[in-house]
Amino acid sequence: MSLFSVTSCDSGAAGPRLVITAGVHGDEFESIECVHQLLDWVPENLRSGTVVLVPVINEDAFLLGQRTGADGLDLARTCPGNPDGSLTEQVAYELTELICSADYYIDMHTGGTRSAVYPLAGYPLNPNEQALAGSRAMAQAFNLPFVWGTDWRLKGRSMSIACENNIPAIYTEYLGSAQCSQDGVTAYVDGCKNVMGMLGMIERQQPESRIEFTIEDAAEGSGHMQICNPAPLDGVLSPCFRLGDQVSTGDVLGRVRSMDGSEIVEIISLQTGRIIVMQTFPMVREGDATFVIA
Ligand SMILES: [Zn+2]
Known part of the structure; x- marks a missing residue:
């Protein structure tokens, strides 16, 4: 039995496997509501490939209304986890397996209870050029105002696992402060559809670019927001x-x-x-x- 709820939407036609997760942190609501909306929308609209949807990876943290679960470990610093460890370590282990099953991966976040983040799509500057090109294209397609390539050496994150396995991947941020911005939910749903459209998984007229600025900074520690x-x-x-x-x-x-x-x-x-x-x-x-x- 899985430690979180996974819904796999299979179009029945050949195509990529796109994994979309939210709720790695329990107090980030735009991303969770976005995946709930995708659960309703994707099955009727998917034309090729498979979309795997997880609205709340960290159920323990969500039910506590906080970033981390009861063991206090930050799931986004605990990957690849441990199947015999604490609850967060076990969830990290299952999340790692899920990420490794993906051809493309989107992990959505917000600033959580205590902070707000300028809407952005970020990715590790993977030395593997093919994975980097895929991540960069996903971040641009997602179409939030800020596109941010950061240090690929950061450990323990969902992005670290994707990077180590050369899976094109992005993480996203949109405000926070214990609210659930409906603009944020809409931007996230549109962003996921844009990536599906870019990958040819749905029929979609891609929107005009809303990107305001792009930074790629490979310096050690870039993208680490806690310091x-x-x-x-x-x-x-x-x-x-x-x-x-x-x-x-x-x-x-x-x-x-x-x-x-x-x-x-x-x-x-x-x-x-x-x-x-x-x-x-x-x-x-x-x-x-x-x-x-x-
Ligand atoms: Zn987060």
Whole structure:
């Protein structure tokens, strides 16, 4: 018995096997609702190949209403997992097997409860040129404003498994903050259809490009969102910018005020670029990532 619900939609005609997952983190709702809509739509519209749909990979985390399950392990850092390990390690093991069965793979995320992410499709800059070309084409077809190629050496993720096995793959992000943006759901459903259309699995008139900017950065650690502009102390975060804003080195990104109000510390940008992730939950702990700039 599987640790998560898998629906396989087989067109009956030869074609690629596309795996689409959501809910690797339990508090990311646009992606989950997108897969629910695809469960209704794909069986009647698929012309070739197979689409495998998983709305909630991490059911334990979803039912807890949080990013991780009860064992506290981040599923997106635990792959390839362990069939005899803790629940998250077992889920990671099954997720790894599922990814390895794919010809193409889409893993959808959001910023979760505490942060918001500028809508993007990302992929590891796989040294394997064929896999990289496939991933890049998928990210462009998905058609979110930001296309981001990042370090392929990051470990433990769904993308790491796809990369190691040379499977063309993308992950996506769309806002978050414990909401479920209907624009985000629509953009995700359209994005998945665009990829199916590109792969010839459905009949589809591909839309005009909505891509605003593309960055490919193979530097070690690029794409790792948990290490940027750490909060200087525990307290209340007041941002000075909005998601998607352009900032320069030296700008005050935000301020953190201590619980007793006696201390205010500025968070100074060390980079020039665009804010692609920001913590929207006002409580921060010292060391939490507050802003990610690309
Ligand atoms: Zn996530």
